[in-house]
Amino acid sequence: MTEKTAAAMSGGVDSSAAALLLQRAGHELVGVTLRLFDGGEDGADAAAAASQLGFPHRTLDMSREFRTGVIGPFISEYERGRTPNPCVRCNRAVKFGALLRETLALGCARLATGHYVRLNLDQGSGRWLLKKAAHPEKDQSYVLAMLTQEQLSRALFPLGELSKEEVRSIAEEAGLASARKKDSQDICFIPDGDYGAFLRRYTGKDYPSGPLLHEDGTPLGRHAGIVGYTVGQRRGLGVSSSQGRLYVKEVRPGDNAVVLSGNASLFSSALEGEALNLIACGRLDGPVRLRAKIRYRMAEQPCTAEQTGEDTLRVTFDSPQRAVTPGQTVVLYDGDTVVGGAVIARSLPR
Known part of the structure; x- marks a missing residue:
């Protein structure tokens, strides 16, 4: 009997x-x-x-799982003064969590998505290795770096070797309506990008104003609620300074303060991570030379990574990095291979 495969489909060109x-x-x-x-x-x-290609299709209501697994943590992280990455969490908790469990219950052995990544089974270690896409401009390994070995063992990523142009061409030649459909860019549940307005609307809370402070403690004004600010932010601060441009350096929920500084103070030499998820190995043995990304759209940076506890690590960069942001994801690479990922707990000074 042929094993069935579930194809996660958004209606866009990649999944089609x-x-x-x-x-x-x-x-x-x-x-x-x-x-x-x-x-x-x-x-x-x-x-x-699906109808055009001749296979059945189902729409599954996972709004409850999305609320508890993605939106709830998204809100609590912002209220803690952190900046979460909901796409990373959604991939682990919902797409390869709740959805994978549901498709297995439907009799499917694997779950396929339109992510641009590659997946190999290492015969020596028996571990599934997540690798960057063949075309780096479309690589999506960053947002999948928190997947577990069990989740990866059930995954299929057919687009890992292809460019976006090749994918559109394949869809166009097959006559799929999605061939020229535009890619989505923003967080799916906040299409206008106004996170603060979403948080107020969704929670019904009125996040109070508080002090805007210079890093030396000098009062500079009042902020409009800490959920509207993230490390490195420059726009919308509503303050002026004789010391030049100011940026958000820290969001402090403890005293409801937002701390501002000049650009030079945004650089950190290291970070501490939590909720460590290793893919390529079971543990980092001693300091390891790797490369790291602290946000999706950035070049990997040379670093030394050291596991400091069961699910914690320290990453020390060769060169200081700008706006290391608590709540975001740090992803470690060894060449094309994703070593693992962790949630940034805090930045460490230069």
Whole structure:
């Protein structure tokens, strides 16, 4: 009996082309679309693509799982003065968490997505290795760095060797309506990018104003609620200074203060991470020379990583890094291979 594969489909070109490639490779497919929140993906475009390709499609309501696994932590992190990455959390908790469990219950052995990454089984260690996409401009390994070995063992990523242009061409040649559909850019549940307004609207809370302080303690004004600020931010501060441009250096929920500084004070030589998830190995033995990214759109930086506890680590950069932001994800690389990821707990001074 042929094992079924679930194809996660958003209705966009990437997930549609991934399903098409799997079908051509002989997989028996079931298309699945997640309904995560009111006003989100309704599954119509994905269902149309599945119908055109000739396999069944289901829309699954996972709004409850999304609220508890993504939106809840997103809110609590901002209220703690941190800046979370909801896409990283969603991939682990919802797409390869709740959705994977549901597709296994439907009789599917694997879950495929349209992410641009590669996946190999290392025969020596028996570990699944997550690798960067062949075309670095589309690589999405950063947002999958918190997946577990069990999750990766069930995953399929058909687009890892392809460029975006090749994917669009494949979809266009097959006559898929998504071939020229624009990519989504913003956080799916905050399409206008106004995180502070979303938090107020969703929670019903009125986050109070508080002091804007220079890093030397000098009062500079009042902020509009700490949930509207993130490390490195310059726009919307509403203050002027004889010392030049100011940026958010720290968000302090303890005294409801936002601390500002000049650009030079934003640089850190190291960071401490928590919730460590290792993919390429079970533990980091001693200091290891690697490269690291502290945000999605940045070049990897040479560093030394050292595991300091069961799920904690310290990353020391060869060159100080700007705006190391608590709540964001640090991802470690050894060449093309993702060693693992962690949540940034704090930056360490130069």
